Amino acid sequence: MREFMQDRSPSQKRRVAVTGAVGNLGRLILPRLEADPDVERILALDVQAPPEHAKLTHHRIDLVHHDVENELGTLLRDEKIDTVYHLAFHMGRGRGTYAHELEVMGTLQVLNAIASSAVPRLIVPSFTALYGARGQHPAFIAEDAPLEGCPNSRFVQDKVLVEKQVREFRRSHSDTQVIVLRFAPLVGPDCDNPFTRLLEASPIPTLMGFDPLFQVVHQEDASEALHLALRTDVAGEFNIVGDGVISFSGLLRQAGRTPLPLPPPLAEAVIRTLNLSGMTSLPPSLLSYLHYSWIADGTRAAVELGFKPRHHVRDAVKPFERRQHG
Amino acid sequence: MGKRVHLGNDPFVRGAAPRPPTTPTPAPAQVTSAPPHTTAVPAAPETPTAKTTRKAQPPVKDGRTSAPAKKQTRKIAAVEKREAQGAEGQVGETAPPATALPPEPKIEPAPQASAPPPSETKAPLEPKTPASPAGLTVPTLEHKSIAVRMSPEKAPLGPWAAIAKGAMRAAQTALGLSGAVELDDYGMDSQLVRSLRPITRFLYDRYWRVEVEGEHHIPSGPVVLVANHSGGLPLDGPVLSRALQLKRPDLAEPRWLVEDQVFHAPFLGVLLNRLGAVRACPENAIRLLGEGRPLLVFPEGVQGLQKPYRERYQLKRFGRGGFVKIALRTGAPIIPVGIVGAEEAFPLLAKLPGGWLGVSYLPLLPLGPVPLPSKWIIRFGEPIVTQGAKAEDFGDVGHLTEKTREAIQGLLREGIQARRRTFG
Numbered sequence: 001m002r003e004f005m006q007d008r009s010p011s012q013k014r015r016v017a018v019t020g021a022v023g024n025l026g027r028l029i030l031p032r033l034e035a036d037p038d039v040e041r042i043l044a045l046d047v048q049a050p051p052e053h054a055k056l057t058h059h060r061i062d063l064v065h066h067d068v069e070n071e072l073g074t075l076l077r078d079e080k081i082d083t084v085y086h087l088a089f090h091m092g093r094g095r096g097t098y099a100h101e102l103e104v105m106g107t108l109q110v111l112n113a114i115a116s117s118a119v120p121r122l123i124v125p126s127f128t129a130l131y132g133a134r135g136q137h138p139a140f141i142a143e144d145a146p147l148e149g150c151p152n153s154r155f156v157q158d159k160v161l162v163e164k165q166v167r168e169f170r171r172s173h174s175d176t177q178v179i180v181l182r183f184a185p186l187v188g189p190d191c192d193n194p195f196t197r198l199l200e201a202s203p204i205p206t207l208m209g210f211d212p213l214f215q216v217v218h219q220e221d222a223s224e225a226l227h228l229a230l231r232t233d234v235a236g237e238f239n240i241v242g243d244g245v246i247s248f249s250g251l252l253r254q255a256g257r258t259p260l261p262l263p264p265p266l267a268e269a270v271i272r273t274l275n276l277s278g279m280t281s282l283p284p285s286l287l288s289y290l291h292y293s294w295i296a297d298g299t300r301a302a303v304e305l306g307f308k309p310r311h312h313v314r315d316a317v318k319p320f321e322r323r324q325h326g
Numbered sequence: 327m328g329k330r331v332h333l334g335n336d337p338f339v340r341g342a343a344p345r346p347p348t349t350p351t352p353a354p355a356q357v358t359s360a361p362p363h364t365t366a367v368p369a370a371p372e373t374p375t376a377k378t379t380r381k382a383q384p385p386v387k388d389g390r391t392s393a394p395a396k397k398q399t400r401k402i403a404a405v406e407k408r409e410a411q412g413a414e415g416q417v418g419e420t421a422p423p424a425t426a427l428p429p430e431p432k433i434e435p436a437p438q439a440s441a442p443p444p445s446e447t448k449a450p451l452e453p454k455t456p457a458s459p460a461g462l463t464v465p466t467l468e469h470k471s472i473a474v475r476m477s478p479e480k481a482p483l484g485p486w487a488a489i490a491k492g493a494m495r496a497a498q499t500a501l502g503l504s505g506a507v508e509l510d511d512y513g514m515d516s517q518l519v520r521s522l523r524p525i526t527r528f529l530y531d532r533y534w535r536v537e538v539e540g541e542h543h544i545p546s547g548p549v550v551l552v553a554n555h556s557g558g559l560p561l562d563g564p565v566l567s568r569a570l571q572l573k574r575p576d577l578a579e580p581r582w583l584v585e586d587q588v589f590h591a592p593f594l595g596v597l598l599n600r601l602g603a604v605r606a607c608p609e610n611a612i613r614l615l616g617e618g619r620p621l622l623v624f625p626e627g628v629q630g631l632q633k634p635y636r637e638r639y640q641l642k643r644f645g646r647g648g649f650v651k652i653a654l655r656t657g658a659p660i661i662p663v664g665i666v667g668a669e670e671a672f673p674l675l676a677k678l679p680g681g682w683l684g685v686s687y688l689p690l691l692p693l694g695p696v697p698l699p700s701k702w703i704i705r706f707g708e709p710i711v712t713q714g715a716k717a718e719d720f721g722d723v724g725h726l727t728e729k730t731r732e733a734i735q736g737l738l739r740e741g742i743q744a745r746r747r748t749f750g
Binding site (some may be wrong): 055135138139140142206207209210211213244245246247248249250252253254259261263264292293295314 | 500501505595600604605608682
């Protein structure tokens with residue numbers, strides 16, 4: 001693992017581009033970049049414009065378009081961008097072709113644009129869920145574990161493809177410092193992802209006779225990690241996890257929810273019925289994450305990135321008022 | 327009155343000797359948080375000191391009060407004592423007691439609360455939990471308020487209630503509904519372990535009458551303890567772990583590895599994980615040894631559990647010698663262990679189809695989940711000599727695996743001979 005020395009003068013300010021600036025993850029980092037005195041320019045690339053700010057410029061970019069690569073490359077060159085946060089991931093409800101196009105094809109276009117404009121630093125989010133929950137993992141999954149994913153879930157498999165592309169890019173462009181942050185399930189008032197939707201479902205199905213261990217990361221800790229990646233010298237993959245582990249039943253208790261234990265052979269059928277009846281909308285393909293533990297080891301981030309989570313999993317999952325976003 | 331007075335942890339003794347009244351020690355006024363038994367509260371301030379000074383003197387019998395009243399005063403006294411423990415500046419107590427006992431649960435059965443170890447006699451308000459230096463009194467204050475809040479009517483529990491509570495908690499855990507919030511990194515629930523202590527103690531001391539020998543062979547620091555695996559339900563791990571903690575409290579907390587077929591079995595897997603079991607894989611073994619713990623491994627794996635009763639204590643194949651490789655790589659010594667008694671505690675009568683539960687078979691046992699009262703003998707052998715062996719050398723690894731296997735077989739033979747009767 002090579003270190004990327006900073007070949008910049010201390011007075012040189014940073015010019016940062018953020019794709020998916022209006023999405024779940026963009027919301028985490030934009031306020032920090034705006035408040036950071038070292039950042040002089042933020043280029044927000046998304047189909048919608050984020051809230052106004054003096055440092056911020058918005059360019060409408062639709063990554064699903066097939067030839068947005070050249071436009072993007074030109075933009076990055078003209079604005080002299082030195083860091084790209086590629087945060088254009090679909091975490092919301094519904095998983096159609098759009099999400100696949102956005103994540104897989106969109107990432108390919110962004111990577112090509114970065115290659116052509118020689119941006120020195122790229123930061124990509126990922127998820128510890130990509131390790132998969134198959135019961136073959138050790139108690140703590142390190143970053144070198146293979147990403148087995150979840151075969152029936154497009155949500156997970158698309159992101160595994162994204163990580164593959166990023167790894168290929170790293171191999172062929174060793175001059176670019178690529179930092180991949182693998183987040184544990186994100187919780188917080190601004191988070192909307194399959195995990196938070198599970199916690200809000202009523203009832204919450206669980207598997208009788210199983211109680212896997214869980215870890216989460218609070219959105220404030222996640223945004224801190226994203227911010228740390230802006231200045232770090234190291235590259236590679238890092239598990240970003242909160243403090244401590246908790247049993248799934250304990251997590252539900254802390255969140256003030258009641259579980260609905262189901263016998264495992266019936267679980268999938270019951271969930272599908274609940275979805276059909278409109279009571280819930282939970283993807284049955286992600287059921288294995290409630291079956292086996294998938295705890296990631298956050299030591300590498302602590303040692304090399306200097307990431308210290310401030311929220312214990314117990315407190316992070318306490319109920320909160322969700323803030324509405326457009 | 328010449329009758330012998332039993333004091334101590336025996337839960338079945340009623341009416342212990344009354345204590346002579348003494349002047350109350352400056353216990354802080356805990357009236358606001360006292361339990362609302364209005365009848366006994368006025369008497370409470372005297373009772374803790376009277377009770378605790380009892381330990382300083384030999385038991386005095388000068389008349390008996392009725393058992394129920396004594397039990398009630400004992401209960402209230404225990405609560406008062408716990409509250410007083412949380413108070414700042416425990417009276418006269420500057421140094422913590424020498425024995426570091428694990429912190430007791432917030433709700434304790436009455437006899438345990440009323441009879442702290444007799445070795446500490448001087449301090450009037452003597453804590454059962456390790457007396458924390460001033461900086462750590464805050465957690466005990468929380469304990470105090472939570473203990474009182476949670477059970478204003480029935481702090482501490484009677485012995486049967488404690489057993490029932492532990493069993494309930496274990497059942498909830500097995501169903502996956504424990505709601506456990508305080509877990510260690512590997513998933514162990516220390517509150518569950520504590521709440522099961524009455525049952526564990528009974529099983530270990532009275533039901534199975536576990537005898538341990540050779541524990542002096544175990545060095546401190548990381549060590550691989552290799553044992554035979556047996557029983558329709560694999561409780562040899564928890565029992566061996568408990569034996570280690572009792573006989574060698576100087577060692578770090580041991581953990582044991584279980585095979586996938588048990589770890590991922592419904593109900594059983596969760597329960598064992600919450601009791602401290604860890605999934606058997608090299609990464610986990612290396613990590614646990616890196617923490618300086620004794621690591622208990624069962625190389626026979628699920629083959630050891632599937633043996634019919636007539637093949638008991640005949641060791642199955644020891645796999646590929648993974649434990650030897652890990653021991654050589656980490657430099658941890660290998661100690662063979664022979665466990666006699668686990669086979670008869672859960673004798674496997676038959677294997678019922680278990681596909682519907684997601685397991686390869688369901689064990690048919692004589693009393694189901696209730697064990698039989700076999701006598702257990704655990705023998706630790708001398709460390710296996712591993713000098714000069716290399717983890718990459720197949721020959722070395724095979725040779726050491728065989729040596730360990732023979733050592734364990736020898737220990738088993740000794741243990742079976744030493745045990746005169748199977749259930750005696």
